[in-house]
Amino acid sequence: MAAAWNRRFETILAILIALVTVMSAVAAWRAAIAGDAAGNADFDGLSAAISYEEARALNASTSYQQYRAYTRYLLNNTLGDLLWDDGQQASAEEASILRRDRLLAYDQMLIDVDFFESRYINRDGAYDRDRQFDALMADSERNDDLNPLPHFQEADRQYTKSRLQIAMLIFLASALWFFTLAAEIKHVIRYPLATLGLMAMCVAIVGSAAIEFF
Numbered sequence: 001m002a003a004a005w006n007r008r009f010e011t012i013l014a015i016l017i018a019l020v021t022v023m024s025a026v027a028a029w030r031a032a033i034a035g036d037a038a039g040n041a042d043f044d045g046l047s048a049a050i051s052y053e054e055a056r057a058l059n060a061s062t063s064y065q066q067y068r069a070y071t072r073y074l075l076n077n078t079l080g081d082l083l084w085d086d087g088q089q090a091s092a093e094e095a096s097i098l099r100r101d102r103l104l105a106y107d108q109m110l111i112d113v114d115f116f117e118s119r120y121i122n123r124d125g126a127y128d129r130d131r132q133f134d135a136l137m138a139d140s141e142r143n144d145d146l147n148p149l150p151h152f153q154e155a156d157r158q159y160t161k162s163r164l165q166i167a168m169l170i171f172l173a174s175a176l177w178f179f180t181l182a183a184e185i186k187h188v189i190r191y192p193l194a195t196l197g198l199m200a201m202c203v204a205i206v207g208s209a210a211i212e213f214f
Contacts, residue, residue, distance in 0.1 A: 031165035038158035045151030059136035069115035076109035175200035
């Protein structure tokens with residue numbers, strides 16, 4: 001009877017050792033998958049951060065260029081008006097020169113008007129560069145991924161998942177050690193060792209499931 005029970009017990013231990021071995025391979029695989037996912041998320045986050053800085057630089061440059069064009073437009077418009085006023089009081093010869101300069105100023109003003117967007121001119125005549133910059137950034141965010149924070153948060157989550165799965169490997173290794181001792185030792189102590197191994201295996205099973213689904 002005792003011999004039959006020992007054989008049955010050793011068969012159970014062999015099955016548990018095989019099961020723990022398979023579970024260890026699965027846990028290592030899931031840890032590797034999570035590590036790869038974390039690396040990819042980190043890369044996506046860095047790409048988004050670089051794209052954000054690029055977009056800020058380009059949009060700031062665009063808004064400043066258009067603001068400068070509007071400033072030139074105002075300058076040439078004001079200059080043309082002043083030359084017109086001066087021409088009304090000048091001699092015929094001076095009036096001809098002033099007229100030529102006034103036309104040049106107005107021609108340049110008409111060129112400048114094509115290099116800024118009039119919708120960003122406020123009612124007081126000031127050019128709202130900040131509003132244009134915000135609109136350009138909104139367009140960039142619609143077209144490209146410029147928010148690195150969700151990627152970095154996902155990377156942290158996946159890194160944590162990978163570390164926890166590796167921690168489950170410690171419990172599985174402990175279970176394998178206890179089961180192996182229980183299989184080798186022909187003494188009543190083998191049963192407490194097997195129990196400890198079973199407890200460690202159960203912790204690893206519950207822990208791995210929790211890591212994956214919660």
